[in-house]
Amino acid sequence: MLIVDLVQSIVDGLLFGATYALIGIGFTLVFGVMHKINMAYAAASVGAAYAALRLIALIGGPAWASLLIAAAAGGVFGLIIYWLCFRFIPLSNPLATLMSTVGMFLLAEEIIVHTTDGMPQNYPVVVRGILDMGEFMIRGDLVFVFVCALLAMVVLLYLLYRTKLGIATRAVSQQPVAAQLVGIRLNHINALTFIVTGMLGGFAGALIGSAVGLLSPLLVIPLTIKGLIVTVIGGLGSIPGAIIAGLLVGMAENVFQYFRGVTERDIYVMLLLFVFLVFRPGGIFSNTVKRD
Amino acid sequence: MDFYLGLLQIMGVHTLLGLSAYVVLQTGQVSLAQAGFMAIGAYIAAMLTVLSGWPLIAALIAGALVAGLTACLVGFPALRVHGLMLVVATIAFTEIVRLFFFNFDYQIARGSLRVGPLGGEGFRQIRYFPENGWTTLHVAIFIWTVVALVMAALWWMDRSRAGAVLRAVGEDEIAAQSCGINLTAVKVSAMTAGGAIAGLAGGLYAHYTTHIEQSNFTILLATFAIAYPILGGLSSVFGTVAAVIFIQGFLVEGLRFLGDWRNLLFGALIVLVMNIRPSGLLDARTMATLRRLFSRKEH
Numbered sequence: 187m188l189i190v191d192l193v194q195s196i197v198d199g200l201l202f203g204a205t206y207a208l209i210g211i212g213f214t215l216v217f218g219v220m221h222k223i224n225m226a227y228a229a230a231s232v233g234a235a236y237a238a239l240r241l242i243a244l245i246g247g248p249a250w251a252s253l254l255i256a257a258a259a260g261g262v263f264g265l266i267i268y269w270l271c272f273r274f275i276p277l278s279n280p281l282a283t284l285m286s287t288v289g290m291f292l293l294a295e296e297i298i299v300h301t302t303d304g305m306p307q308n309y310p311v312v313v314r315g316i317l318d319m320g321e322f323m324i325r326g327d328l329v330f331v332f333v334c335a336l337l338a339m340v341v342l343l344y345l346l347y348r349t350k351l352g353i354a355t356r357a358v359s360q361q362p363v364a365a366q367l368v369g370i371r372l373n374h375i376n377a378l379t380f381i382v383t384g385m386l387g388g389f390a391g392a393l394i395g396s397a398v399g400l401l402s403p404l405l406v407i408p409l410t411i412k413g414l415i416v417t418v419i420g421g422l423g424s425i426p427g428a429i430i431a432g433l434l435v436g437m438a439e440n441v442f443q444y445f446r447g448v449t450e451r452d453i454y455v456m457l458l459l460f461v462f463l464v465f466r467p468g469g470i471f472s473n474t475v476k477r478d
Numbered sequence: 479m480d481f482y483l484g485l486l487q488i489m490g491v492h493t494l495l496g497l498s499a500y501v502v503l504q505t506g507q508v509s510l511a512q513a514g515f516m517a518i519g520a521y522i523a524a525m526l527t528v529l530s531g532w533p534l535i536a537a538l539i540a541g542a543l544v545a546g547l548t549a550c551l552v553g554f555p556a557l558r559v560h561g562l563m564l565v566v567a568t569i570a571f572t573e574i575v576r577l578f579f580f581n582f583d584y585q586i587a588r589g590s591l592r593v594g595p596l597g598g599e600g601f602r603q604i605r606y607f608p609e610n611g612w613t614t615l616h617v618a619i620f621i622w623t624v625v626a627l628v629m630a631a632l633w634w635m636d637r638s639r640a641g642a643v644l645r646a647v648g649e650d651e652i653a654a655q656s657c658g659i660n661l662t663a664v665k666v667s668a669m670t671a672g673g674a675i676a677g678l679a680g681g682l683y684a685h686y687t688t689h690i691e692q693s694n695f696t697i698l699l700a701t702f703a704i705a706y707p708i709l710g711g712l713s714s715v716f717g718t719v720a721a722v723i724f725i726q727g728f729l730v731e732g733l734r735f736l737g738d739w740r741n742l743l744f745g746a747l748i749v750l751v752m753n754i755r756p757s758g759l760l761d762a763r764t765m766a767t768l769r770r771l772f773s774r775k776e777h
Contacts, residue, residue, distance in 0.1 A: 217562065223562045223565065270749055270753070271749060271752075275752060275753060275756050279756050279757060280508075280561070281503070281508065281708050281712075282708075282752050282756035282757070284565070284708075285704075285705060285708045285709065285748065285752050286748070286749050286752035286753065288701050288705065289745045289746070289747070289749040289751075289752065290745060290749055291745070292741075292744060292745030292748065293742065293745025293749065294745070295745075296741040296744070296745055297742065299741075300738060300741070407697060407698075410697075411569055411570070411573060411697070414565075414569060415566065417566070418563055418566045418567070422562060422563065449577070449581055449598075450577065450581055452573060452577055453573075453574055453577045453578065453581075456570035456571075456573050456574045456577075457574065459566070459567065460555060460567070460570065463555055463558065463559055463567055464555045464558070467558055467559045467563065
């Protein structure tokens with residue numbers, strides 16, 4: 187029975203880990219383009235899911251529409267964050283943007299608490315039912331989350347590697363000065379990166395809402411931490427790394443929960459991060475350890 | 479009156495916390511581990527006075543030493559990475575410490591009740607001050623004496639060779655290395671000093687609140703710790719004090735009449751300040767102007 191339960195928790199973790207991968211991609215993309223971290227990202231993502239929930243409650247609509255609305259809202263929030271926290275602050279000062287996004291994080295969290303009185307809100311279930319496969323059971327909602335997340339990643343990779351916009355974005359992340367010399371507008375690309383990552387985050391937020399079944403302000407801090415861990419384990423700026431690391435973290439979390447219980451599981455996830463920092467500080471996909 | 483004395487105590491502890499982050503920020507490292515070090519200092523100091531009956535000063539020093547030692551140990555692996563990786567590593571450290579105390583039970587019977595930390599319920603009955611007849615005023619004076627000592631030490635350090643070395647590493651690591659500065663030694667020392675100061679802040683905090691629990695020492699507290707020196711400016715210890723007064727005095731207490739809206743304004747004001755004054759309220763230029771003004775008066 188142990189093996190069955192273990193495999194079961196690994197599979198569940200892998201499926202849910204896809205949402206961590208999406209959040210990790212958001213952090214890593216912004217880092218790749220601007221070499222800055224957007225601490226408000228997960229808060230804005232959950233905020234976008236809340237906005238979708240509000241809108242659905244207001245005008246009605248099918249549950250799946252909430253995913254698209256959340257993505258749109260996330261894009262808007264991303265742009266707002268860029269304008270308020272990055273656009274007018276000198277980028278040469280790394281502490282300033284860190285602090286401004288932390289302020290934004292607090293603001294976003296407070297807006298959520300303020301508009302919902304801090305009560306958790308039920309999120310509409312998009313897919314229900316359980317796939318029964320002999321000894322194993324696969325939750326339909328988790329499969330849905332996984333498939334949607336994969337779709338979002340494919341769209342993102344297409345955008346990055348097959349379109350002009352993607353080429354410009356990657357050019358900026360490799361050599362901002364050279365990119366400017368060939369006529370790419372930095373501010374433009376930066377803003378677009380924030381919109382795209384914001385949409386990804388909003389989508390992820392809605393997926394998490396539909397898998398957990400509710401939205402709560404308490405989701406924000408753990409999601410920020412997990413997203414950052416995914417970013418570091420995957421290697422800063424590496425999208426494939428973030429995807430693998432997201433699945434890995436989701437899986438590890440469930441396995442540790444199975445062995446050590448829910449109150450201790452996060453300790454081991456954090457220790458996993460330290461293991462990576464000591465033995466592979468460059469993340470999963472670094473083949474050479476660079477000297478400082 | 480007690481309300482204002484209480485506010486003074488909070489400000490004192492937060493100033494210490496901010497100063498602990500200030501030391502680390504001098505070397506250009508952003509550490510969100512300060513809340514973890516503070517938790518360690520708080521639990522150690524409180525356990526020593528409550529469970530072992532140590533005198534307060536000895537317990538505070540022991541808490542600071544253990545927190546400093548932990549900071550030193552964490553510093554070695556964590557400082558192999560820098561910049562944003564360190565931010566994430568230290569976030570993870572604070573969470574590990576918090577979750578450790580969430581699962582930590584160590585209670586002994588004393589009289590009719592059991593005392594000591596009890597997992598999620600926290601650590602109650604840290605009654606050193608009431609048992610020894612300290613009034614709120616005494617406690618406030620004691621806390622600010624400690625703050626003044628630490629500030630004086632840091633102010634002196636800023637002017638000494640050690641301060642110059644820290645700043646050199648913070649400004650440009652490669653240039654500092656070329657001058658023969660051992661980067662790891664400097665960063666780990668700054669981390670250790672910061673950890674010890676945060677441990678001291680934790681010990682004081684545990685004793686004046688009389689009840690600590692893991693939820694006191696979250697990432698949010700760590701964010702406050704770095705927010706004070708960043709908002710205040712890194713060119714002087716007084717920036718940190720100014721930011722503590724601005725946040726704890728003005729934003730948290732002064733705007734209380736706004737009710738719920740105060741919390742909304744809090745984040746927005748941080749965003750605003752960073753847009754207007756990206757190098758902090760008291761940045762190097764402001765400090766230079768102030769210094770000129772004061773020296774002119776002396777003539």
